[in-house]
Amino acid sequence: MAAAPRTHDITDAQLIARCLVADDRHAFAELVKRHQSSVRACLRKLTAGNHALADDLAQDTFVLAWRNLKSFRQEARFSTWLYRIATNCWLAQARKRHEELLGDRDAEISSDDDGDAALPHSSGGDHAPAATMKIDLERALARLSDAERAAIVQCYHNDLSHEEAAYVLGWPVGTVKTHILRGKQKLRTALAAWAPPATT
Amino acid sequence: MVTSPNPVPPPSADWLDALLAGDAADHRAGYVTDEGFTARVMQRLPVLDALPAWRRPIVAGLWLVAAVLVATMLPGTAHEIARDMFTLFAARPFSLSTLGFAIFAVGLATWTAAALALRKE
Numbered sequence: 001m002a003a004a005p006r007t008h009d010i011t012d013a014q015l016i017a018r019c020l021v022a023d024d025r026h027a028f029a030e031l032v033k034r035h036q037s038s039v040r041a042c043l044r045k046l047t048a049g050n051h052a053l054a055d056d057l058a059q060d061t062f063v064l065a066w067r068n069l070k071s072f073r074q075e076a077r078f079s080t081w082l083y084r085i086a087t088n089c090w091l092a093q094a095r096k097r098h099e100e101l102l103g104d105r106d107a108e109i110s111s112d113d114d115g116d117a118a119l120p121h122s123s124g125g126d127h128a129p130a131a132t133m134k135i136d137l138e139r140a141l142a143r144l145s146d147a148e149r150a151a152i153v154q155c156y157h158n159d160l161s162h163e164e165a166a167y168v169l170g171w172p173v174g175t176v177k178t179h180i181l182r183g184k185q186k187l188r189t190a191l192a193a194w195a196p197p198a199t200t
Numbered sequence: 201m202v203t204s205p206n207p208v209p210p211p212s213a214d215w216l217d218a219l220l221a222g223d224a225a226d227h228r229a230g231y232v233t234d235e236g237f238t239a240r241v242m243q244r245l246p247v248l249d250a251l252p253a254w255r256r257p258i259v260a261g262l263w264l265v266a267a268v269l270v271a272t273m274l275p276g277t278a279h280e281i282a283r284d285m286f287t288l289f290a291a292r293p294f295s296l297s298t299l300g301f302a303i304f305a306v307g308l309a310t311w312t313a314a315a316l317a318l319r320k321e
Contacts, residue, residue: 025242025245028242028245029238029241029242032237032238032241032242033234033238036232036234036237036238036241037231037232037233037234040232040237041227041230041232044232045227055237058237059237059240059241059244062241063241063244063245063246066245066246067246133219134223134226137219137220137223152220156220156221156223156224157223157224157227157228159224159228184216184220187216187220188216191216191219194215194219195215195216196215
């Protein structure tokens with residue numbers, strides 16, 4: 001008798017088929033186990049390090065994925081589809097947050113000037129320069145607009161192409177490129193202290 | 201999906217690109233341990249229906265059979281209702297557009313009711 005296939009031998013597509021045909025929750029649990037790390041890490045980046053919020057949004061993401069599994073057409077990888085749901089959850093939450101934070105805080109978030117301002121160079125303290133630079137990068141990313149941060153996280157941290165990022169974000173490819181360009185300009189300004197000296 | 205080459209350039213291309221690429225590499229290398237996350241998600245999944253998915257067509261079919269049986273068993277009543285309705289409507293002057301709208305409305309109501317009855321959830 002042939003041995004039953006181990007769960008890691010089964011592809012995402014096969015697990016999805018099991019969920020759809022037989023309402024197999026164990027198959028879905030395996031999908032969650034496979035993709036929870038990347039989805040939660042992505043949301044942690046998008047929420048600028050708010051782990052509790054990221055995990056709440058990740059749970060919403062997988063519940064929505066279960067409910068809408070029938071609409072997954074395999075036109076993208078399952079992980080890319082999950083990023084799309086996760087990003088939509090985060091954007092909806094961000095919109096809600098912006099509506100709640102009317103006034104000074106809202107102005108602070110949406111102001112272009114804030115993202116352009118140079119960050120004060122983190123004091124080195126006991127940290128190595130690489131660690132300090134990483135902290136400054138995290139802070140600079142957190143000061144970008146939601147759209148700029150989303151575009152950069154999808155293309156750099158999630159390693160998606162511009163076309164895949166456009167699918168995830170629901171924007172035209174040109175808009176994705178524009179937000180990346182603007183975001184990088186702001187990062188360049190904010191992290192100017194880390195730029196290598198110009199050579200002539 | 202059409203994919204283009206990875207937009208992340210080699211680290212030597214630009215100091216900011218190198219910085220982002222390094223941060224992205226750290227991001228991808230890190231693993232977020234489950235720590236009960238999967239279990240919490242599974243607890244939040246909506247419960248399955250008590251009845252199987254094919255129940256709605258069966259229920260709809262049974263209602264249809266019941267309606268036909270009632271109409272057959274009470275031929276006089278059905279005939280009288282049909283005749284009275286015809287008389288009622290035939291006595292009124294209908295324009296073509298009114299008639300068209302009535303047919304459209306009845307059709308829409310029928311399809312909406314069918315879609316509601318046969319939907320999964």
